[in-house]
Amino acid sequence: MLELTPAGATPTRTGPADYFTGNVRLDVITESRPPSQVFAARVTFDPGARTAWHTHPVGQILHVVSGCGLIALRGEAPRVIRPGDSIWIEPGVEHWHGAGPETGMCHIAIQDVLDGSGADWLDHVSDDDYLTPPA
Numbered sequence: 001m002l003e004l005t006p007a008g009a010t011p012t013r014t015g016p017a018d019y020f021t022g023n024v025r026l027d028v029i030t031e032s033r034p035p036s037q038v039f040a041a042r043v044t045f046d047p048g049a050r051t052a053w054h055t056h057p058v059g060q061i062l063h064v065v066s067g068c069g070l071i072a073l074r075g076e077a078p079r080v081i082r083p084g085d086s087i088w089i090e091p092g093v094e095h096w097h098g099a100g101p102e103t104g105m106c107h108i109a110i111q112d113v114l115d116g117s118g119a120d121w122l123d124h125v126s127d128d129d130y131l132t133p134p135a
Contacts (some may be wrong), residue, residue, distance in 0.1 A: 013044070019121050021130075022049025024097070032113040039118045044106040050098025050130060053122040055075075055091070058112035062087040064099060068069065069105030070134060071097040072125075077135040081105070096125045 015024030022045065029040040034056075042065065059097065062071070064085045070078040071087060074094035081087065081097070089095055099105040111118045 012039065013048050015049075019052050020098075020123055021052070022046055024051075024080045024098075026050050026072070029108070032118070037112045038133065039113050040108060040110045042106060043109050044104065045099035047099050047102050048123055048127065049104075052107070052124045053094050053096050055094055055120045055122070056111050057090065057114040057117060057120065059091045060089045060109060060111040062089070063110075064109040065106045065108060067105035068100050068103040069098055069102055069107070070130075071095060072129070072132075076117055077132050078130070080134045083106075094122065096129075098130075099109075 010028055013026040013028065013064060015026055024046070025044045027042040027044075029042060030036075030038060032039045045067075050070070062081070063095040064081050064083050064087075066083055069081045071081050080100075085096075097107070
């Protein structure tokens with residue numbers, strides 16, 4: 001069987017305030033559906049927008065599509081990410097990612113879902129952590 005989802009057929013979701021700071025839009029590419037456990041979405045961050053701290057039970061791949069953003073591991077300075085960059089985050093590693101303070105950013109996020117969850121959400125990223133000069 002082949003399933004084609006036409007462009008525009010799936011409504012854009014707003015990133016929930018419990019998990020994001022600022023204006024974030026999610027365009028789901030695929031939901032996890034057995035036997036596959038893959039979830040993928042195009043995530044667009046307005047300037048200053050970012051995820052909360054979080055981990056992934058099976059890890060995550062990010063691929064930056066446009067703009068200029070930031071990613072950081074807990075206890076480390078943010079790193080700049082740009083179009084074409086691909087990032088692998090290992091399972092259980094606390095991190096956040098999002099746009100730069102003055103630039104938007106869009107990435108594709110891909111992760112496996114384990115026991116119904118693709119992420120474990122933690123506290124929001126403080127402005128001090130977010131505005132730490134990049135490494």
